[in-house]
Amino acid sequence: MNIIFILLQVFLLLAVAPLISGLITKVKNNLRMRQGASIFQPYYNLGKLFSKGEVISVNASWIFRAAPFIALGSMLAALFLVPGFVSVEYAGDFLVLIFLFGLGRFFLSLAGLDTASAFGGMGSSREMFIASLAEPVIFLAIFALSLQYGSTSLSVLNNTHLLSVTGLASSAALFMVILAETSRLPVDNQETHLELTMIHEAIDLEYSGRRLGLIELSAYLKQLIWFILLANIIFPVGLPASFAAWQLLIWALVFMGRIFILSILIAFLEVSIAKMRLLRVTDFFTFAISLALIALGSAMFRL
Amino acid sequence: MISLLFDPLSLFFIFVIFLVAIPAAIYSIGYLKKDYSQGKIILAWVLFFAFVLSMLLVVTVSNVFIFLIVWEVMSLVSYFLVVFDSTHEKSISAGLIYVVMTHIGTAFLIAAFMIMANFAGSFEFSALKSACQTMPYQLRNLIFILLLIGFGTKAGLVPLHIWLPYAHPQAPSHISSLMSGVMIKTAIYGIIRFIILILGVSALWWGILILVLAGASCLVGIIYALVERDLKKLLAYSSVENIGIIFLGLGLSIFFFKLGMFYLAVFALAASLYHLVNHAIFKGLLFLGAGSVYQATGTRDIEKMGGLIKVMPWTSACFLVGAMAIAAIPPLNGFVSEWLTLQAFFLGAFSVSGGLKLFLGIGAVVLALTGGLAAACFVKAFGLTFLALPRTSLAQEAKEISLSMKFGMAILALLTLVFGLAAAVIIKVLVKISGFAFSIDISNMKFGLNNFVLSPECGNQVYLSVPLLAGLILFSVILTVIIYFVGKKTKSVAYNTWDCGYYKLDARNEYTAIGFSKPFRIAFSFFLMSYKKIQKTRDSFYHIKSFIYETNTKSVFKEYIYKPLVNFVLRAAKFMRRAQAGSIHIYIGYIFAAIILLLVFMNRF
Numbered sequence: 001m002n003i004i005f006i007l008l009q010v011f012l013l014l015a016v017a018p019l020i021s022g023l024i025t026k027v028k029n030n031l032r033m034r035q036g037a038s039i040f041q042p043y044y045n046l047g048k049l050f051s052k053g054e055v056i057s058v059n060a061s062w063i064f065r066a067a068p069f070i071a072l073g074s075m076l077a078a079l080f081l082v083p084g085f086v087s088v089e090y091a092g093d094f095l096v097l098i099f100l101f102g103l104g105r106f107f108l109s110l111a112g113l114d115t116a117s118a119f120g121g122m123g124s125s126r127e128m129f130i131a132s133l134a135e136p137v138i139f140l141a142i143f144a145l146s147l148q149y150g151s152t153s154l155s156v157l158n159n160t161h162l163l164s165v166t167g168l169a170s171s172a173a174l175f176m177v178i179l180a181e182t183s184r185l186p187v188d189n190q191e192t193h194l195e196l197t198m199i200h201e202a203i204d205l206e207y208s209g210r211r212l213g214l215i216e217l218s219a220y221l222k223q224l225i226w227f228i229l230l231a232n233i234i235f236p237v238g239l240p241a242s243f244a245a246w247q248l249l250i251w252a253l254v255f256m257g258r259i260f261i262l263s264i265l266i267a268f269l270e271v272s273i274a275k276m277r278l279l280r281v282t283d284f285f286t287f288a289i290s291l292a293l294i295a296l297g298s299a300m301f302r303l
Numbered sequence: 304m305i306s307l308l309f310d311p312l313s314l315f316f317i318f319v320i321f322l323v324a325i326p327a328a329i330y331s332i333g334y335l336k337k338d339y340s341q342g343k344i345i346l347a348w349v350l351f352f353a354f355v356l357s358m359l360l361v362v363t364v365s366n367v368f369i370f371l372i373v374w375e376v377m378s379l380v381s382y383f384l385v386v387f388d389s390t391h392e393k394s395i396s397a398g399l400i401y402v403v404m405t406h407i408g409t410a411f412l413i414a415a416f417m418i419m420a421n422f423a424g425s426f427e428f429s430a431l432k433s434a435c436q437t438m439p440y441q442l443r444n445l446i447f448i449l450l451l452i453g454f455g456t457k458a459g460l461v462p463l464h465i466w467l468p469y470a471h472p473q474a475p476s477h478i479s480s481l482m483s484g485v486m487i488k489t490a491i492y493g494i495i496r497f498i499i500l501i502l503g504v505s506a507l508w509w510g511i512l513i514l515v516l517a518g519a520s521c522l523v524g525i526i527y528a529l530v531e532r533d534l535k536k537l538l539a540y541s542s543v544e545n546i547g548i549i550f551l552g553l554g555l556s557i558f559f560f561k562l563g564m565f566y567l568a569v570f571a572l573a574a575s576l577y578h579l580v581n582h583a584i585f586k587g588l589l590f591l592g593a594g595s596v597y598q599a600t601g602t603r604d605i606e607k608m609g610g611l612i613k614v615m616p617w618t619s620a621c622f623l624v625g626a627m628a629i630a631a632i633p634p635l636n637g638f639v640s641e642w643l644t645l646q647a648f649f650l651g652a653f654s655v656s657g658g659l660k661l662f663l664g665i666g667a668v669v670l671a672l673t674g675g676l677a678a679a680c681f682v683k684a685f686g687l688t689f690l691a692l693p694r695t696s697l698a699q700e701a702k703e704i705s706l707s708m709k710f711g712m713a714i715l716a717l718l719t720l721v722f723g724l725a726a727a728v729i730i731k732v733l734v735k736i737s738g739f740a741f742s743i744d745i746s747n748m749k750f751g752l753n754n755f756v757l758s759p760e761c762g763n764q765v766y767l768s769v770p771l772l773a774g775l776i777l778f779s780v781i782l783t784v785i786i787y788f789v790g791k792k793t794k795s796v797a798y799n800t801w802d803c804g805y806y807k808l809d810a811r812n813e814y815t816a817i818g819f820s821k822p823f824r825i826a827f828s829f830f831l832m833s834y835k836k837i838q839k840t841r842d843s844f845y846h847i848k849s850f851i852y853e854t855n856t857k858s859v860f861k862e863y864i865y866k867p868l869v870n871f872v873l874r875a876a877k878f879m880r881r882a883q884a885g886s887i888h889i890y891i892g893y894i895f896a897a898i899i900l901l902l903v904f905m906n907r908f
Contacts, residue, residue, distance in 0.1 A: 053794040059692055061612045063623075069787070073780030080775050092767050095642055096633065102678055103632050103776070113686035113814065115800045116609075121691075121814020128682050129822040132675030139645070139671035143664050146649055206800060210787055217786075282826050289668070296664045300657065 005086045010079050013228075016256070017220040018042035020227065020263050027267035042220065046213050054209030057115040067111035068207065068214035074104035075221040082228055083155045085240050085251060093152040094142050097225070098135070101181075104218060105131055112203035119195060123202025126278060130187060130199065133285040134177045137292050141170035141177075144295035145233065148302075157232050169295035171234050176288040178230060182223040184266060186276040187284065197275060224259070231258040308365040308428070311739045312500070316362035316492045319580050322718070323484040323587040324355045330591050330711025331477040333704065337598055347387065347475065354380045354481065361489050367416040368426040374412070374489075378405045378457075381486060384478045385470045394473045401470035404463070408456030415449035415497075418442065432501045443505050450497050451513070458490035460550060461520040462860050464543045468527070471542065472535030472603070476594020477711075479535060483542040484587035488579055491549060495572075499557065499740050510558030514666055517554050520547030521673040523830075529680045529823045530831060530856050532605045532816045534593045537684055538586065541629065544673060545582040549575050551670060552644050556737070559651055562659075565743045567651055572737035573730060574643035581636040581722055585628040588715035592622035595708055596688060599701035605684070605816040610693035615703045619689040621712040626681040628719040631674050634773035636722035641674060642767060643730070676823070683819045692810040726769045817854070824856065831856040 022039035029036025038044075056065065078100040081092055092100075109127055112120035146152045148166050180187040183200040193201060204215045235258050240251035276284060331351065335344045357377035364370050382405070386398035420426050422442070423434030435443070452463070459467040471482050498504070524543030531537040552575025560568035595618045596611065597603050612619040628635040631642075648667040652660045693699040703709075722729060738745035802808040824833050835854040842848045882893075 050790060051793065053796065055796055055798045057800040058797050059610075059800055061690060063612065063690060069780050069783045072783040072786070073776060076779035076782060077772070077775040080779070092772055095645055096767060096772065099631060099633050099638055099642065100776075102630070106627065106630060106632055106678060106682060109682045110686050110690060113682075114690040116691035116808070116810065116813045117800045117802075118812050118814055121686075121819060124682060124686065125814065125819040125822060128679035129826070132672065132679050132823075133826075135675035136668045136672040140664060140668045143649060143652065143667050147652060147660065150653060152646070152649055209793060209795070214783060214787060278822065279825055293664075296661060300660045 002086065006080065009084045009086055010076065013079055013082070013084065013224060014076070014217075014221065017217070017224040018046060020224055020259065021220055023260060024263050024267045024270070027264050028271050031267065031271045042216075046216065049208075049213035049216070050210050052209045054207075054211055057117075057206055059116040060114050060206070063107070064111045064114040064206070065211075067107040067114075068211040068218070070107040071104040072214045072218040072221070074100050075218045075225070078225055079221060081154060082225055083157075083232065083239075084228075084255070085248065094146075094154055094157070094229075095139070095152055097154070097229075098138055098142075101222065102131075104222075108203050108215070111207075115206040117206060119198075119202045119205050122195075123199055123205070126199045127203060129278075130180050130281055133282065134180050134288075137173055137177050137285060137288045140289060140292035141173045141295060144170045144292060144299045147296070147299040154229075154232075157229075157236065165298035166295045167233060169291050169298060171230060173288045173291040173295065174230055174233070176284065176291070178226045179266070179269075180281070180284070181226060183219070185270045186273050187281055189275050199278075227259045227262050231262060234258075306365050307363045309363065311736045312492070312495060313363050315576065315580075315733075315736050316488070317359060319488060319583050320355065320358050320362070320485050322580070323481060323583050323715075326711040326714040327477040327480050327484075327587060327591065328711075329714070330480075330594075330708050331475075333707035334475065334477055334594060334598065336705070343387075350380055350384050350387070351478070351481075354384060354478070354486075358485060358489055362492050365428045366426045367420060367428070367431065371409070371413060371416060375409060377486065377489070378402075378409065381470075381474075381478075381482060384474045384482075386473075387475055387478070388473065391473065393469075397466075397469040397473040401466045404456055404466035408453045408463070410453075411449045411456070412453035412493075415446045415453060418446055418449075419501075428496075428501060435502050440505065443502060446502060447498060447506075447509055450494065450502070454490040454493040454497075455516070456490075457493075458487050458546050458550070459520075459543050460516050460546060461523045461543065462864060464520065464524070465860055465865055467543055468531075468536050468539040471539040471590075472533065476535070476590055476597065479538075479594070480587040480590035483539060483590055484583040487542065487546060488549075488583060491546075491553065491575075491579055494553065495740050499560075499572075504557050504560050507558065507561045510554050510556075510561060511662070513550055513554030513557060514662075517547045517550030518666060518669040520544065520550060521669055522547075522676075525673050525676045525680060526823070526827050526830060527858075529676060529683070530820045530833075533603045534596060534605055534608075534684065534688060535590065535603050537605075537680070538589050538593055541677065541680065542582075542586055544677065545578070545586065545629070548641065548644060548670065548673070549579050549582065551575070551666065552578060552647060555644075555647050555651060555666075556741075560741060562655060564651070564654055565741065566745075566748055567647065567654065568741055569734055569737045569743055569745055569748065570650070571644075571647040572740060573733040574640060574647050576733045576736060577643055577729065578637075578640035581628070581640045581719075584715055584718045584722060585625045585635075585637060588621060588625040588712060588719065589629065591708070591712050591715065592618055592625060595704045595712070596622075596701075598704060600697045602695075602697050605687045607695040608688045608693070608698045609691050609810060609813065610689070610698055611701055612689040614701050615689075617709045618704060618712070619685075621709075621716045622689065623685055624716040624719055626685045628723075630678040630681045632678075634723045634769050634776065635719045636726075637719075639723055639726045639767075639769060641670070645670060679823065683816060687814075687816045687819065691813050694810045694813065724770050724773060726767070830859060832859060832862070833857075 019039060022042045025041065026036045026039045078097050081097055105127065109124035112124035114120070142152060144166050145157065148164065149157060183190050188199040189197060192198060200219070204212060207215055237251065237254050240248050328351065331347070335347055339347065354377070357373050357380055360373040361370065361377055364373060382398055382402045385401050386394045388394050419431050419435065422438055423430045425431070456463040471479050474482060521544050524540050524547055528537045528540035528544065531540055552571050556568045556572035556575065559571055595615070596608065599615060600608060624635070628637040631638045645667060648663050648670065652663040655663065734745055734748060800808055824831055833854065833856045835852065838851040839847050840849045
């Protein structure tokens with residue numbers, strides 16, 4: 001029974017993931033006084049990609065062919081760990097989730113190098129650079145939170161709500177990390193294909209058709225997982241009181257509502273700031289790690 | 304009469320030695336046959352067995368005097384192996400650095416052992432142990448420092464790591480894998496045996512000092528590895544990093560033990576031992592892989608490789624597994640031990656108070672940053688060596704290696720997976736060993752198949768079930784494949800990489816190793832002291848005839864610690880040379896003066 005619920009939850013989240021990006025793009029367009037595409041545009045894009053043929057570089061090896069499957073596979077595996085209306089915590093904790101993200105990133109970065117294109121290599125180098133700077137921030141923020149909650153378990157974060165300096169500061173630090181991890185401004189820009197600035201887009205430049213669809217889907221999933229984790233820290237909803245239909249519905253509305261609010265917030269942020277030069281990203285992460293240190297300091301005094 | 308010791312600690316290290324030595328021996332059958340003459344092959348086997356035997360003796364003897372002798376034998380045999388390819392000019396200088404550094408380390412060990420033996424009146428471990436309990440506090444601190452320097456030199460702990468990136472890559476590859484995989488671990492054995500078991504942990508700052516040095520090793524090792532373009536040297540620097548991670552666990556265990564958190568101490572030491580055996584496996588594997596690449600291409604320079612995945616599918620698959628393991632990618636073994644070490648930090652910070660929380664937090668951050676950089680480093684190492692197009696004809700003409708070499712690597716590749724999946728069983732065994740090292744009863748520690756409960760100090764449960772996680776990943780990937788094939792079939796064509804309309808894309812357009820590490824070089828420029836030189840020769844104002852661009856990094860340690868030290872020694876030697884005038888009369892005068900002095904000395908005392 002439990003397995004069915006877990007699978008159901010994973011499929012529902014998988015289905016809803018592209019919607020977040022659609023929403024952010026729509027809000028951004030409206031803020032710029034444009035009509036904008038429908039919020040279902042990501043689904044249309046995926047549909048288009050899945051019905052097109054692919055071109056695979058003659059230079060590519062099996063790494064290039066396998067990477068999209070591993071990228072999406074690792075995100076799906078991570079999705080199993082994310083607490084929703086059922087909690088699946090016994091496979092791993094918050095740290096394991098971060099390591100799982102590492103699996104997908106590792107293969108995508110290799111795939112970027114595989115086609116012998118300078119863009120791909122540039123993208124992998126930058127992606128690994130940013131990820132390696134983001135990692136200490138993530139771990140320090142979780143460290144501070146775990147001091148307060150007593151565990152790095154994901155379900156603990158979702159059940160206890162403590163409005164505290166630690167919680168706020170580490171949420172702020174994680175928020176900055178999320179901007180970087182989901183290729184948002186000011187670290188990366190999803191709207192451009194300019195060689196000099198793109199990071200994530202450069203890695204999958206050589207992909208097309210269904211494999212590109214898989215990579216895009218994995219990016220949507222990663223974004224959704226990060227949003228859920230952050231929402232769980234700021235405003236945890238716990239598990240639904242019972243599995244009665246109306247209670248589940250209300251719970252689901254609250255659960256997704258938080259994520260939509262977060263998306264709108266990011267849309268506002270993205271239209272109001274400019275992209276940073278790549279090497280300024282170190283300053284960005286220095287600021288984030290300072291926030292995480294504040295979180296740790298305040299956790300020491302139980303603030 | 305030499306008596307050997309087979310307690311759990313020794314048995315563990317014997318296990319680790321065989322774990323790497325057997326695959327390395329199998330590998331060397333094919334490796335040696337290709338490049339060496341018959342006489343050299345026999346010599347290589349003799350030295351190999353002598354090396355393994357000396358390491359086995361180091362971890363089993365029960366007498367410090369004998370320990371020093373076998374330790375020295377191990378150092379000397381490994382020196383001969385470092386200079387084995389004596390036709391390389393680098394081998395001789397690498398051997399020199401190695402033999403000097405290792406003897407400096409041994410000198411400190413001799414001093415420590417002499418003090419201990421003098422105090423105990425015996426060389427036996429058991430006698431030393433009982434004597435150390437009554438030893439004055441200051442003397443213990445002194446011995447700790449001496450032992451740390453002595454064993455730290457062998458382990459390659461920063462700032463004593465200087466020999467490691469020269470010596471390890473220079474030996475034949477199956478020996479490199481033994482040196483990096485196992486030999487430096489004998490130093491960890493020494494520290495556990497002599498500091499924890501015999502000397503007894505007696506001050507908190509011991510743990511803190513080890514943690515600080517370990518953190519420095521982690522970062523220094525991985526940053527140098529990132530900017531390195533010699534494949535084997537990159538692996539050697541990464542050994543410095545991994546020794547740092549092992550020392551982090553070790554330092555934590557001493558730290559917790561002194562704070563009275565005995566279960567956490569046992570847990571941290573178990574995590575450290577776990578990383579030790581894991582590092583032995585995957586670093587052994589990576590060095591064997593690098594050796595295969597070296598044999599196939601004749602170069603160790605990453606910039607000259609590329610595209611090897613197509614001609615060397617076996618080597619590349621094994622190297623990929625090793626790279627994933629060392630980059631802590633689940634569900635392989637490196638991930639498990641790194642997760643355990645991080646958990647040791649977390650659980651510890653939960654129990655300690657005040658500033659120590661902050662200290663542990665920063666320790667965890669160092670480990671996290673190291674992990675992130677290691678992933679980047681091994682994306683570079685694998686990606687640029689094996690993927691894309693071959694950059695030179697060396698890489699283009701490479702051939703797959705012989706069967707025994709493949710077999711040796713495949714064993715280790717399989718072990719990375721086994722040691723990841725069997726985490727729950729292995730951690731139970733390791734906890735017994737570390738319980739033995741600290742003489743702590745561990746029967747109250749609970750380790751379920753998928754949860755670790757460190758009662759009663761931390762009531763909280765932490766979950767990690769590696770088999771379940773591996774199952775989830777596998778299931779998800781299968782699901783992804785199903786998603787891929789759902790619906791109408793689409794066609795797939797092979798075509799050139801997009802070239803921006805440029806008519807011919809070749810290997811010169813690829814990203815390079817130096818380009819890959821550029822962001823890191825700039826971000827860590829304060830430490831790497833990277834510089835560039837541009838030299839232009841002009842025909843006229845308008846035309847540049849030739850253009851030389853050079854960019855490189857300088858080693859802080861060589862520049863500011865070792866260079867001044869060597870200069871000082873040389874200056875001192877020059878000064879002393881004045882006494883050696885070469886005239887026989889003066890020498891007779893010296894002898895006469897010495898006899899007079901001795902007579903006076905004998906009379907007075």
